[in-house]
Amino acid sequence: MRKTPSIRVSSLSSKKKPKSTSTPPTCLPSLLRRAFFFLRRRRRVERMPKVKTNRVKYPNGWELIEPTLRELEGKMREAENDPHDGKRKCETLWPIFKIAHQKSRYIFDLYIRRKEISKELYEFCLDQGYADRNLIAKWKKSGYERLCCLRCIQPRDHNFATTCVCRVPKHLREEKVIECVHCGCRGCASGD
Numbered sequence: 647m648r649k650t651p652s653i654r655v656s657s658l659s660s661k662k663k664p665k666s667t668s669t670p671p672t673c674l675p676s677l678l679r680r681a682f683f684f685l686r687r688r689r690r691v692e693r694m695p696k697v698k699t700n701r702v703k704y705p706n707g708w709e710l711i712e713p714t715l716r717e718l719e720g721k722m723r724e725a726e727n728d729p730h731d732g733k734r735k736c737e738t739l740w741p742i743f744k745i746a747h748q749k750s751r752y753i754f755d756l757y758i759r760r761k762e763i764s765k766e767l768y769e770f771c772l773d774q775g776y777a778d779r780n781l782i783a784k785w786k787k788s789g790y791e792r793l794c795c796l797r798c799i800q801p802r803d804h805n806f807a808t809t810c811v812c813r814v815p816k817h818l819r820e821e822k823v824i825e826c827v828h829c830g831c832r833g834c835a836s837g838d
Contacts, residue, residue: 702774705766711756715776718749740830743795746778747829753777754785794831803828 725741753776757768772779784790784799797803798810811819812826815835825832 705764705770707763707767708770711753711763711767711771714752715749715771718745718752721745722749736827737830739828743829747781747794750777750781754782758786792834794826794834795829797828798826798831798834 722742722745725745728738728741730738753763753768753771756763757765771777772782778796781793781796784793784796790799793799794812798813801807801809804810810826810828810831811824812831812833813835814833816822816833823832
């Protein structure tokens with residue numbers, strides 16, 4: 647007759663059970679392994695994350711600038727849906743660049759020049775994508791006050807690693823009438 651080892655039940659119940667590991671022991675039969683994975687999956691379902699809502703809290707003063715921004719958003723949608731028959735590939739993007747510039751300039755003027763909106767509303771507009779944060783940062787530097795778009799100052803987008811021809815002041819240009827290939831600007835140098 648075989649002797650079975652005696653186990654004291656009271657000592658097992660008083661000890662804390664170790665937390666389950668991510669992988670079951672390999673000595674368990676396949677049925678127990680399946681049950682282990684089922685329980686692990688079930689435990690994940692119980693710990694679901696909180697539901698996120700799309701409610702945005704608008705800061706004070708939003709009611710004053712909302713109609714203008716909505717109007718510019720409508721113009722942007724029209725520009726995106728306009729037919730581009732007979733236009734060059736780059737010309738189809740010009741109206742979009744122009745409207746994006748208008749939106750950014752509107753918010754920049756309200757906050758920096760006229761001081762009609764609060765810093766909270768200004769930051770809200772930048773965070774929500776109503777204005778281009780990088781373009782506004784360039785407008786604050788001297789020499790870039792009238793910059794049309796960021797592509798005009800990126801050397802990697804131009805021949806000979808220079809800037810766009812629209813960045814050259816009018817009195818230094820050989821040609822008097824030019825158009826930027828990227829945004830259609832006719833000159834955004836500050837010394838015009």
